[in-house]
Amino acid sequence: MFEIIAEPNRRAILSxxxxxxxxxxEVERQLRMPQPTVSKHLRVLREAGFVESTVDAQRRLYRLKPEPLQEVDAWLAPFRRFWSAHVDALERHLDRMDQKTPTKRKTRRRR
Amino acid sequence: MFEIIAEPNRRAILSxxxxxxxxxxEVERQLRMPQPTVSKHLRVLREAGFVESTVDAQRRLYRLKPEPLQEVDAWLAPFRRFWSAHVDALERHLDRMDQKTPTKRKTRRRR
DNA sequence: AGAGCATATACGTGTCAAGGTATATAAAGG
DNA sequence: CCTTTATATACCTTGACACGTATATGCTCT
Structure with a gap:
């Protein structure tokens, strides 16, 4: 899953x-990459469940599937908690600074 | 950035x-990987800004830095909009189903 | 049926990164 | 000092993967 989105061209395609x-x-033209490259990356993306395709005559239309990226999102969850805790710590620190060196401020702390 | 977290051992270390x-x-013991492996991955993580270290006598203590993972999170933002739009579409579809085939249901639609 | 377009696949090649083993650096403690 | 402990780095080998080029598959339209 992470290996899939590690490749820049694939991320471009997803975007x-x-x-x-x-x-x-259309992908080929917009991203200016050779057609076999596009096809190969789309194959990888399809087999990993990031996209699906439907046939429209000679063309294949590719569209996004949400699940794998949702898993990436889920993996990030604990880290989100971590960095919001970090912001809190910084704010508490700044609060202490405020007390120790009371200087004129415009607006700080507006939860 | 994405290359960094593509490696399973590195994700384990971050977690x-x-x-x-x-x-x-401590990482070496908890994740049961050889010490050079740990050091090498930590080096990669440090150079990419995912972690930082402080010296404690002979040990080095590694701690998380939020920024790079926040960027990953930011990259995911457009996709989050995509899949919540998808859920909405599914719900509208189910609403139409409800109207057409009015059958006994327990609870549906509880925004 | 044949020509032309759209997409997929096969194959050969080069690069890069991860792992293992060995060794280097450096601090602590007797 | 010398040994032990903690961590970093060097070197080598191997495997995966991305790319380019060439070719195959398949549909459409005349």
Whole structure:
């Protein structure tokens, strides 16, 4: 999952598909990458469940599937808790600074 | 950034550090990986800004830094909008189903 | 049926990164 | 000092993967 999105071209493709579905040729043109490259990355993305495709005559339309990126999001959850705790600690620290050196301030602390 | 967290051992190390700072030896024992492996991954993590270290006699204590993972989080933002839009669409679809085939249900739709 | 377009796949090549083993650096303690 | 403990680094090997080029598959339209 993380290996999939580690590849810059694949991230570009995903970012492109977030707005709407695209054919291989459209991706090829917008991202200016050779067609086999696009096809190969789309294959990887499809097999990993990041996208799915439907057939439209000779074209294949690829669209995003939410699940894998939701898992990435879920993995981040504990870290989000960590860094919001960090911000809190910083704020408490600044509060102490405020007490020790009472100087004119505009607005601080507005929860 | 994404390359960094693509490596499973590094993700394990990050997950370990989210609770509190750890020395190299503590990581080594808890994750049961050889010491050079731990040191090398920590070096990569440090150079990418995911962790920082302080010296405690012969030990080095590594702790998490929030910024890089926050960037990952930021990259995910557009996709979050995408999949919440998707849930909404699904709900609207189910609402239509409800109207067309009015059958006994326990609880549905409780925003 | 044949030409042309859209997409997929096969194959060869180069690069890079992770792991293992060995060794270096450095501080602590007897 | 010398040994032990803690961590970092060097070197080598191996495997995976991304790319380019060439070719195959498959659909459409005349």
């Amino acid at each position: 492109l598909l977030v707005s709407s579905q695209q054919s291989v040729g | 370990l550090l989210v609770s509190s700072q750890q020395s190299v030896g």
